[in-house]
Amino acid sequence: MGVFNATKIFSPVSYPMELPLLYRNAHLWLQVLLNHFCLGGCRLVNHDGCISELKSFVNTLQVACAGLKMHHAWAIFASTEDYLSIFPHMTQLWQVILTLPASTTSCERGFSTQNLIKSYGRCALNITTLDALMRIAMAKIPMESLDFGDIWERWMSVKVRRFQE
Numbered sequence: 484m485g486v487f488n489a490t491k492i493f494s495p496v497s498y499p500m501e502l503p504l505l506y507r508n509a510h511l512w513l514q515v516l517l518n519h520f521c522l523g524g525c526r527l528v529n530h531d532g533c534i535s536e537l538k539s540f541v542n543t544l545q546v547a548c549a550g551l552k553m554h555h556a557w558a559i560f561a562s563t564e565d566y567l568s569i570f571p572h573m574t575q576l577w578q579v580i581l582t583l584p585a586s587t588t589s590c591e592r593g594f595s596t597q598n599l600i601k602s603y604g605r606c607a608l609n610i611t612t613l614d615a616l617m618r619i620a621m622a623k624i625p626m627e628s629l630d631f632g633d634i635w636e637r638w639m640s641v642k643v644r645r646f647q648e
Contacts, residue, residue, distance in 0.1 A: 489515035494553040532572030
């Protein structure tokens with residue numbers, strides 16, 4: 484079972500109706516997540532704390548967020564201070580899961596943008612300039628919203644340009 488499949492522990496819509504099966508699945512899902520995030524001394528979450536909170540966490544999530552997907556369940560769960568204080572370790576694991584990218588498309592998009600900007604003719608770009616150009620390209624700001632007069636004035640005021648002399 485993969486890590487993304489194990490995130491069903493935070494998605495009550497994936498919970499089976501039978502409690503023994505729910506507890507067994509929740510335990511398996513948690514083991515997969517803990518094995519992934521607690522290996523090699525890198526402790527993003529408290530292993531023992533998550534284990535001790537598991538059964539009551541699943542019961543609470545099943546009742547409070549029945550039938551909801553993970554992000555909708557998080558909205559309810561995170562807005563209730565009691566839940567956050569009662570289940571601090573499972574909450575921390577949930578926050579880690581919510582920050583994981585679901586795919587590598589944004590990273591790939593960044594490399595594609597970099598390859599478009601840093602062409603053969605501009606292979607000697609300074610890293611600061613490349614970073615600025617990539618931020619502009621990735622922001623996808625419509626050309627109509629730019630004030631080119633302001634951009635020109637700012638560019639001219641940064642330093643003395645050869646054609647100003």
